[in-house]
Amino acid sequence: MDGWWKKNPFYVEYMVHEGTALFVAAYAITLLVGLVRLGQGPEAWGGWLDAMKSPLSIIFHLALLVAIAYHALTWFKLFPLTMPPIVINGKKVEPNVVVGSGWTAAIVAALALLGLVWRIAA
Amino acid sequence: MSEEKIIEIEVLRYLPESDQAPHSEVYKVPFTDDMSVLQGAQYIKDNFDGSLTFRWSCRMAICGSCGMMINGIPKLSCETFIRDYYPNRISIEALANFPIEKDLVVDLSGFIEKLESIQPYIIPKEPRTLEQGEYIQSPEEFNQYIQFTSCINCTLCYAACPQVGLNPDFIGPGAMALLHRYNMDSRDGGQAQRMELVASEEGVYNCSAVGYCSEVCPKHVDPGNAVNINKINAAKDYFLRFLSPKGGAK
DSSP states (O other), X not given: XXXXXXXXXXXHHHHHHHHHHHHHHHHHHHHHHHHHHHHTOHHHHHHHHHHHHSHHHHHHHHHHHHHHHHHHHHXXXXXXXXXXXXXXXXXXXXXXXXXXXXXXXXXXXXXXXXXXHHHHHO | OOOOEEEEEEEEEOOTTTOSSXXXXXXXXXXXXXXXXXXXXXXXXXXXXTTOOOOOOXXXXXXXXXXXXXXXXXXEGGGSBGGGTTTSOEEEEOOTTSOEXXXXXXXXXXXXXXXXXXXXXXXXXXXXXXXXXXXXXXXXXXXXXXXXXXXXXXXXXXXXXXXXHHOTTSOXXXXXXXXXXXXXXXXXXOHHHHHHHHTSTXXXXXXXXXXXXXXXXXXXXXXXXXXXXXXXXXXXXHXXXXXXXXXXXX
């Protein structure tokens, strides 16, 4: 079974999807470190903020953005597979409607959050 | 008449009497645009080597016998056309994740045992005598399981599932779809027995939601959905027993 996932593009997408979950974890850890630094006082918190502004950190966050966006898109693609069928007016909702609703909800939520942070920052 | 074209078909051969391991042989097969890959294999058997062994019956994607790996993808060879591959070479192999018996024929005994283990028949909820009449079912109740009755046991989903490859004991997508079909039937009362299998070591938690089983299914059964719905059902069973008066004891 060694290298089984290289034999088919479908498996490659699966592995990349699963792999990008590590980026989600990396971002969660980054935020948790920020929380710990906040608890240690203003100086520690300031240090963490400065670290976040470094060019290396910005490149890191751009990579995270790409990986997590891919993870989110492929995650919603799995919805029709993993969820019990949704029936509206006696008809099963089509898989592409389920996936499209997920993507729409994710984009709306992301924009709303961005708007909120923008206002707080301003 | 259009000009006759020739395609190369590479067949993974294995003759248990003489071969230590499977090996490839290439045949040059003349074909017309209406010829399936199955007909290509039949041409090889009739004209080049009568010992080539493969299963087939209906030639119309309903018997589920002629599944093989075609250029690495599990497909029914009767509904896969040579013209779609021309001028490239077609490679055909026995279905992945099964032991090869001979050439393109795989040993299905493990799959048959799995099918038996899920009790693929109605275990009546309420035994009725002839005088009491038939079991009544509404169209809504029928719609709960009809999709999962379409399985033709072609085992393409098993060849598509890397988890079956890693753990041959996994009940697998096809049998699990059939299990779900009976569990969802309003006339059936065998759910408690079947759920033990669903939640067992061989059960649904072997699945990591790759989803390729549903992709290759020629009958749109969506076996991956049956497996994943039963992860939820097994989890519900596990947690709800704490709320039941007997604590899940029988």
